[in-house]
Amino acid sequence: MKFPKILVAFLLATTSLLTAQNKKVSLEEIWRGEFRQETLRSLQSLNNGKEYVVMNRDRNSGNTSVDIYSYKTGKKTRTLLSSADLNEIDSFDAFKFSEDESKILLSTEVEPIYRRSSREIFYVYDVKSKELLKVSDNKIQEASFSPDNSSLAYVFENNIYILDLETLERTQVTKDGEINSVINGITDWVYEEEFSFVKAFAWNPTGEKIAFLRFDESEVPEFSMDMFGKDLYPNQHVFKYPKAGESNSKVSLHMFDVKSKTAQEIDLASMKDLASKDSEGKLNTLKEFYIPRIKWSANPMLLSVQVLNRHQNDLNLLFVDARTNTAEVILNETDKAYVDITDNLTFLEDNSFIWSSEKDGWNHIYHYSEKGKLIDQITKGDWEVTNYYGYDKKAKRIYYQSTENGSVNRDVYSIKPNGKSKKRLTSRDGMNSADFSADFTYFINSYTSVDTPPVYTLHSAKDGKTVREILNNKNLLEKVAGYDFSPKELSTIEINGNDLNMWMIKPSDFDENKAYPLLMFQYSGPGSQSVSNSYFNTNDYWYQLLANKGYIIACIDGRGTGFKGAEFKKVTYKELGKYEVEDQIAAAKKLGEKPYIDAERIGIWGWSYGGFMSSNALLKGNDVFSMAIAVAPVTSWRFYDTVYTERYMRTPQENPSGYDENSPLNHVDKLKGDYLIIHGGGDDNVHLQNTMRMVEELIQANKQFDWAIYPDKNHGIYGGNTRLHLYTMMTDFILEKL
DSSP states (O other): OOOOHHHHHHHHHHHHHHHHHTBOOOHHHHHTTTTOOOOOOOEEEOTTSSEEEEEEEOTTTOOEEEEEEETTTOOEEEEEEEGGGOSSOSOOSEEEEOTTSSEEEEEEEEEEOSSSOEEEEEEEEETTTOOEEEOOSSOBEEEEEOTTSSEEEEEETTEEEEEETTTOOEEEOOOOOBTTTEEESBOOHHHHHHTOOOBOEEEOTTSSEEEEEEEEOTTSOEEEEEEOOSSSSOEEEEEEOOBTTSOOOEEEEEEEETTTTEEEEEOOTTOGGGOEEOTTSOEEOOOSEEEEEEEEOSSTTEEEEEEEETTSOEEEEEEEETTTTEEEEEEEEEOSSOOOOOSOOEEOTTSOEEEEEOTTSSOEEEEEOTTSOEEEEOOOSSSOEEEEEEEETTTTEEEEEEOTTOTTOBEEEEEOTTSOSOEEOOOSSSEEEEEEOTTSSEEEEEEEETTEEEEEEEEETTTOOEEEEEEOOHHHHHHHTTBOOOOOEEEEEEETTEEEEEEEEOOTTOOTTSOEEEEEEOOOOTTOOOOOSOOOOHHHHHHHHHHHTTOEEEEEEOTTOSSSOHHHHHTTTTOTTTHHHHHHHHHHHHHHTSTTEEEEEEEEEEETHHHHHHHHHHHHTTTTOSEEEEESOOSOGGGSBHHHHHHHHOOTTTOHHHHHTTOGGGGGGGOOSEEEEEEETTOSSSOTHHHHHHHHHHHHTTOOOEEEEETTOOTTOOSTTHHHHHHHHHHHHHHHHO
């Protein structure tokens, strides 16, 4: 039979369309970035609140520029700086304005150290004269303008320096800095990782004083890692790492007077207000403590200092008078478990301050007087404030993000300091996040949901009305429409008396009369969240690949995770790995009862804390889980750092059973299923020691397992083809074992 040519063409086109719509995703596509989401480059509001600046890079020339855009129109108004006009440098990696925006600090030749720290070559660009000044021939850290832009403070080889930008005179503030011994002005490893900051000095608002932290880490035990590289002999990386129960750095607070060029220590240890009473009622001075935050108040001579005891359940807010170098306790916060550290402290013009706390069982915003007297609890209810954006003194409104619309969602609100006149500024259910202009005229909202990749829109901060759309990721939606993808279904599951949040991805040709193997993913760390109303991340595309091959993938946020109140989060205190694992095992059992899930083929995987969890789940739930993958797992909390571990577990000396009863090392005899353990050889965070000890215990228990080490790779295990290789290995393991 002969078909007309037009009909043949129609059939061919239809066939091609159907084929395109059923395209299967590959690991190569995922890890070469085929599904990369478009995001707004890091933007910074100008002081006028009407414009913002963005750093742009020309891919062809490699030149970088600082360009100015109008908030209202989104159009580029001018270029403030381009590396094409600079003879000294070809490009820069980051920029930072002086307070009056007359100078720009340019960062080049960035050399990463740990998660947040780096060494860099800095230049100062004068906007008016267009002159460029190299700060130092050495790579330095945390360069920072003085408030009047006349000077620059920075850290080099653990000492603080000040450079006068007019005379080029250099003042060395500290002289005792020494690698692996004394650090001035930047944090040690554990502060950087667990308190999330590196810069440990701050100019006061008038530029007369610099407050800084000093870390004496001479008694902190050293940890070493062999870095193999490509040379004949490996290098050994040695750094100070305080494991749970071991010695921390001795931290002290100092005040430097710029005019007299002298520094004085603020004696916190002997303060009676920071002392505790022993069993006989005698005062014991605070011997071990952390200083997780310092910040100047609205009074230019009053420094706020947060002092936290080693157990992290007693937090004091101090005010230090920079004229007398005396300190006073203003506010005290205690908890039966632990007190979380935030960046929410904000000072108003009268030096009253905004503070967030979980003291009523949920994270909320409070307003205190300068003397620490409670003025108002600004927000309240059975929901959490998840982000504090700031205070608009002109409109007299506070802006924040919360879970008022459900723990898997986020919305942006404004409210008066007295807790009245609350306004919801976002309207779509999902994850909404705001970036406000300097004067709070506008905010850029980032919105996503399970079926919507990030959409960026400009809104009026007054009422939340949309001004314009900035970026929408429609190209990504068009791309994924051609693939055989399934939706991420949000629901809840009742486990151990709690309604736990869950997502599930099923095969696109799902048949409820068939029984599918189930792969569970979780992280489960304290205060974390893996189930939210947000679009696919990179792992979700991998889950789509597995779904295409006939697997159901699910994730459940159990007890100990965040955004459902302090009691839900802190139930795991002193027993990490107990209740979280019980919830994963119970959830797997309950899901296994569904007719479309094969209860004999349930696996679990996780990374870092999730690797700790998946290992425990396979061992303690050996009648439920038949397979587990653990990537970069903690296998004993005795191996992890002081700040994180003791916050949730106290010390091993105080709580040995909590450490040991939930350690996978002590349950290897229970292994029945298939187990794959993976680690990076250069992991400075969760040390390879964890996996090596687990491997040895498994060997001595005569248990068979699979394992892989990625040489010199850190906790993220990436670089070159590393991620593709890793996920190929995990995929093959799942296909073979589950």
